[in-house]
Amino acid sequence: MFEHVPAYPGDPILSLNEDFQHDPRQNKVNLSIGIYFDDAGALPVMGAVREAESALLGSIGPRPYLPMTGHAPYRDAAQALVFGADSEARASGRIATLQTIGGSGALKVGADFLKRYFPNSQLWLSDPSWENHRVVFESAGITVHTYPYYDEHSGGLRFEQMLDRIKSLPPQSIVLLHACCHNPTGVDLDDAQWAELVPVLQQRKLIAFVDMAYQGFGAGLEEDAACIRLLVSSGVPLIVANSFSKNFSLYGERCGALSVVCESADEAKRVLGQLASRVRANYSNPPTHGARLVAGVLNAPALRASWEQELSTMRERILAMRKRIYDGLNGHVEERLLTRYLAQRGMFTYTGLTEIQVERLREEHAVYLLRSGRMCVAGLNERNVGYVASAIASVVKS
Ligand code: LMR
Numbered sequence: 001m002f003e004h005v006p007a008y009p010g011d012p013i014l015s016l017n018e019d020f021q022h023d024p025r026q027n028k029v030n031l032s033i034g035i036y037f038d039d040a041g042a043l044p045v046m047g048a049v050r051e052a053e054s055a056l057l058g059s060i061g062p063r064p065y066l067p068m069t070g071h072a073p074y075r076d077a078a079q080a081l082v083f084g085a086d087s088e089a090r091a092s093g094r095i096a097t098l099q100t101i102g103g104s105g106a107l108k109v110g111a112d113f114l115k116r117y118f119p120n121s122q123l124w125l126s127d128p129s130w131e132n133h134r135v136v137f138e139s140a141g142i143t144v145h146t147y148p149y150y151d152e153h154s155g156g157l158r159f160e161q162m163l164d165r166i167k168s169l170p171p172q173s174i175v176l177l178h179a180c181c182h183n184p185t186g187v188d189l190d191d192a193q194w195a196e197l198v199p200v201l202q203q204r205k206l207i208a209f210v211d212m213a214y215q216g217f218g219a220g221l222e223e224d225a226a227c228i229r230l231l232v233s234s235g236v237p238l239i240v241a242n243s244f245s246k247n248f249s250l251y252g253e254r255c256g257a258l259s260v261v262c263e264s265a266d267e268a269k270r271v272l273g274q275l276a277s278r279v280r281a282n283y284s285n286p287p288t289h290g291a292r293l294v295a296g297v298l299n300a301p302a303l304r305a306s307w308e309q310e311l312s313t314m315r316e317r318i319l320a321m322r323k324r325i326y327d328g329l330n331g332h333v334e335e336r337l338l339t340r341y342l343a344q345r346g347m348f349t350y351t352g353l354t355e356i357q358v359e360r361l362r363e364e365h366a367v368y369l370l371r372s373g374r375m376c377v378a379g380l381n382e383r384n385v386g387y388v389a390s391a392i393a394s395v396v397k398s
Contacts, residue, residue, distance in 0.1 A: 011131070011132070012131050012370060012371060012372075013032065013033055013034075013131060013132070013370065014033070016032045016033070016368060016370065016371075017030070017032055017033040019368075020032060020368045023366060023368075025366040027365075027366050027387065028366035028367075028368070029366065029367045029368065029379065029380075029384045029387065029388055030368050030376075030379050031367065031368055031369050031375045031376045031377070031379040031380065031388070032368040032369060032370055032376060032379075033376060034183060034213075034246065034347050034348065034376050034378075035246075035251065035376065035378065035379070036217075036246060036249060036314055036318075036347065036378040037378060037379050037381065038314075038317070038381070039317060039381045039382055040381070041381050041383070041384070043249060043251075044249050044310075044314075045249065046248060046249050046307060046310050046311075047306055047307075047310060048297045048303040048304070048306040048307035048310065049248060049249070049250065049293055049297060049307070051303055051306075052292075052293050052296035052297045052300070052303055053293055053296075055296065056289075056292055056293065056296060063288050065284070065285050066099070066285045066286055066287075066288055066291070067276075067285060068098075068276035068277075068279045068280050068284065068285050069098040069099065069272060069275070069276050069279070070098050070099020070100075070257075070285070070286045070291060071099055071286075071288065071291040071292060071295060073295040073299055074099055074255075074257075074291040074292070074294055074295040075097045075098060075099055075257065076097075077294065077295050077298035077299055078097060078099070078242065078244075078257035078259075078294070078298075079095055079097040079257070079259060080298075081215070081221065081225075081242075081298060082212065082215070082225060082228060082240055082242050082257070082259060083095060083225075083228060083229070083232060083259070083261075084222075084225070084229055087229070087232065088232075088233075089232050089261055092264075092265060093265035093268060094261065094262045094263065094264055094265050094267065094268045095259050095260070095261050095262070095268060096259065096260045096262060096268040096269070096271040096272035096275060097257055097258070097259040097272075098257065098258055098272060098275050098276065098279065099255075099256070099257055099286045099291055100241075100256040100257055100258050100279075100286065101254045101256065101283065101286055101287075102243055102245060102254040102255065102256040103211065103212075103213045103241050103242060103243030103245065103256040104132060104136065104256070105254065105256055105258075105286075106241035106242065106243070106256040106257060106258035107133070107136045107137075107211065107241045108136050108139070108140065108282070109258050109275055109278045109279060109282070110209060110239050110241060110258050110260075111136055111137050111139075111140035111142055112140050112278045112281075112282075113260075113271075113274060113275055113278055114140070114142065114174060114207070114209075114239075115140045115141050115142055116274070116278075117274070118172055118174070118207070120172070121142070121172045121173055121174050121207065122142065122143040122144070122145060122173055122174070123137050123142050123143070123144050123145070123173070123174040123175075123176060123209070124144075124145050124146065124147045124165070124166070124169060124173060124174070124175050124176065125137075125144060125145070125146050125147070125176045126146065126147060126149035126150070126162075126176070126177075126178065126182070127146035127147065127148055127149050127150065128146075128149070128150060128184060128185065128372065129146070129149075129176065129178075129183070129184075130183040130184065130211070131184075133176060133211070137176075142174070147161075147162050147165040147166055147175070148161035148162050148165055149162055149182075149185070149187075150185045150187060150350065152350075152352065153336070154336065155187070155336065155337070155339065155340035155343060155344065155350065155352070156187060156343070157187050157189065157193070159189070159193050159196075162197075163196065163197060163200060166197070166200055166201070166204070166206070167200055167204065169204060169206060171204060171205035171206070172205060172206070172207060173204075173206050173207070174206070174207045174209050175201060175206050175207070175208055175209065176209045176210075176211060177208055177209070177210050177211070177227070178210070178211055178212075179210050179211065179212035179214075179215065179224060179225060179227055179228060179240075180212065180214055180215065180217070180218035180219070180223075180224035180225075180227075180346065181213075181214035181217050181218045181224070181345060181346020181347060181348070182346070182348075183213065183214070183346075183347075183348055184348050184350060184370065184372060184374035185344065185348065185350040185374075186340075186344025186345055186346050186347075186348045186349045186350060186377075187343075187344055187350075188218065188345065188346075189227070191226065194226070194227045194230055195230070198227075198230050198231055198234045198236060199234065201231070201234075201236045202234050202235060202236045205237075206236070206237075207237045207238075207239065208231055208236050208237065208238050208239070209239045209240075209241070210227070210228060210231070210238065210239070210240045210241070211241050212224070212225065212228070212240060212241070212242040212243070213241075213242070213243040213245070213246060214246055214247070214346050214347060215242060215247055216247040216308075216311045216312075216315065217246065217247065217311075217314070217315055217318065217346045217347060218315075218345055218346050219345075220312075220315075221247075221308065221311070228240060231261075232261055237261070238260070238261040239258070239259070239260050239261075240258070240259045240261075241256065241257075241258055242256060242257050242259075243255070243256045244256065244290070244294050246347070247311055248293070248294055248297070248307070250290050250293065250294070253287075253289060253290025253293065254286075254287065254290060255290040255291060255293075255294050258275065260272075260275070314378075317378075318346075318347065318377055318378050321377050321378070321380040321381070321385060322341050322342055322349070322377055323342065324380065324382075324385045325341050325377070325380060325385055325388065325389055326338060326341040326342050328385060328386055328388075328389025328390070328393075329341070329389050329392060329393065332389070332392070332393035332396060332397070333392070333393070333396050336352075337351065337352040340352070341377075347376050347377060347378045348374050348375065348376060348377065349374070349375045349377055350372070350373055350374055350375075351369065351373045351374070351375050351392075352373055353369065353373040353392070353395070353396075354373070355371050355373075357373075357392075357395045357396065358370070358371055358373060359371075360395045361391055361392065361395055364391075364394075364395070365387075365391035365394075365395075367387075367388055367391045367392075
């Protein structure tokens with residue numbers, strides 16, 4: 001019956017991560033998937049999460065289905081974190097926020113919603129973008145295009161070309177933007193560039209779909225969400241997918257949220273209902289445990305302060321690793337490829353290594369990067385950074 005089903009070629013990120021797990025070499029280094037490891041190379045359990053979990057396990061009680069929209073205290077805390085606790089849109093009840101299965105689930109629920117209510121709208125992604133963006137939106141039946149973004153030569157942004165392309169889009173086109181820590185390049189718009197882009201989105205009547213998977217890993221929790229605050233105050237039709245996988249180190253709990261900023265509380269109520277209908281059609285309602293942990297931390301001042309502190313430490317460790325790999329490669333790679341380790345930010349750097357060099361790194365040195373040359377800097381630590389630098393130097397040299 002199923003003879004005609006072809007083999008799945010695999011996912012460029014998740015399948016590579018599985019290959020890494022099966023690699024028997026002791027000296028292997030995983031710089032492929034976007035996961036934060038601590039300086040001992042371990043996946044951290046954040047102190048505040050551990051405390052919230054102990055409290056929860058002490059009084060766990062029955063576990064009924066959550067509503068289709070998710071755990072109410074979680075939805076509220078997620079909305080406050082993304083839009084600001086004192087946001088006007090929030091106070092007036094015009095943001096529809098629902099709990100989703102990770103950031104990917106938020107993207108898919110949002111994509112299904114857009115396909116239903118804006119059936120003629122097409123979507124534009126940065127070139128390049130996270131590999132799965134195209135997959136998610138195409139699987140919702142949306143046609144996906146790209147706008148210019150990354151300048152391989154300089155390691156920076158092609159901002160003028162990006163703006164020109166966005167200025168030419170038909171009304172109701174959807175523009176996918178990364179709030180911070182662009183995946184895969186580590187190149188973000190600065191404040192002045194956001195201030196130039198936002199009026200274009202507004203005047204052209206475009207829909208901004210912002211993916212914020214790394215809040216807190218760029219400049220800080222508030223700073224990383226500044227573009228969202230600007231989009232809201234400028235009245236741009238806005239959808240935000242956010243994730244707690246990275247900033248809570250809760251990858252497997254699949255904690256995300258989707259928010260749609262509406263013009264009135266009544267509109268938000270109807271939009272929330274339709275988002276819930278998309279959830280019902282896919283998986284009925286989201287799981288409980290992770291949402292209770294995140295809400296338990298964000299809604300308890302002492303735990304929240306501890307979480308923010310630990311997140312800052314993680315951000316600072318990434319910056320320190322950027323400096324360490326920069327120093328290790330200094331004199332071994334061209335200047336234009338070297339400076340990007342310091343200029344790009346967040347978990348990723350687009351190294352400029354070729355596919356062949358990436359393959360040699362994996363085969364000869366057990367160092368895993370994505371085929372595109374994307375390196376997850378958060379996988380570096382004091383013990384492996386020197387080894388990684390010499391492995392890169394050796395594949396670049398010969
Ligand atoms: C990544 O880009 O590596 C992460 O977002 C993990 C994933 O699901 O692709």
